[in-house]
Amino acid sequence: MPRIGSKLRELRRRRDLSVRALAARSGISHSTISLIERDRMSPSVDTLGAMLDALGTTLTGFFSDLQSSLPYSPFYASANLVEIGKVDTISYRVIGLDHPNRQLLMLHERYALGADSGEEFTHTAQEAGMVLSGMVEVTVGNQKRILNPGDGYYFDSRLPHRFRNVHNGHSEIVSAITPPTY
Incomplete structure (x- = not known):
């Protein structure tokens, strides 16, 4: 501080x-x-x-x-990404958690077999992401879609949303949330 x-x-x-x-x-x-x-x-x-x-x-x-005047490094090694999720089911690793001007939550998400974010939830932000591997079912409001590698999403997080791994192995997403309210 x-x-x-x-x-x-x-x-x-x-x-x-x-x-x-x-x-x-x-x-x-x-x-x-x-x-x-x-x-x-x-x-x-x-x-x-x-x-x-x-x-x-x-x-x-x-x-x-x-x-804005605090020093920082713009680079983050994989080993230095901070885990904020439930490692055994859903891993959320934050890129740039210690950045002094962070206005964005950038995540590398990894979903275990059958992992589910749970009941639909909301928060005040915008979210975007892309599936890197596996298949993830994303529900936003009354819309639901299974996303494959290379598919993406962008939505207003005030809409109820949910993520569920429907692949027979791990699935990965890279995502961004602004402002960082999740």
């Missing part, structure tokens, strides 16, 4: 506000603001939100700007 104090201090100074003036605008005590700016205290989401509102910015804008 990046230190946010210096960024908050920079925003306050850019607006030519004293700590006491920001305290009066935000309803946060001047001593708390001072501790936060010196990274001696981590603010709650509510406290940070109140400070940012008083400074005329948003949580999203503050963190996207803050993270």
Whole structure:
């Protein structure tokens, strides 16, 4: 987690506000603001939100700007992909989980024989993917299709959806979800 104090201090100074003036605008005590700016205290989401509102910015804008300057490597070895699934049935390996500006969830999915994502589910995003090997039955809303290697999908994830391996072995998909809400 990046230190946010210096960024908050920079925003306050850019607006030519004293700590006491920001305290009066935000309803946060001047001593708390001072501790936060010196990274001696981590603010709650509510406290940070109140400070940012008083400074005329948003949580999203503050963190996207803050993270854009963090160093990272654009390359990820297979051994370094983080597993977030159920390895014995469905493996979801994330590409770029530690990327500081990640606005996309990129997955290498591997479905065991008979694996099923379970009941249809929804989340606020868009999803796209391509079957690399095997055969996967994809259900989106009231539509269902068996996809073979090279076949793909793209849908609004607010629609109920489900994935099921219908191949007599493992199936693999590479997929992307934005924003990364799964």
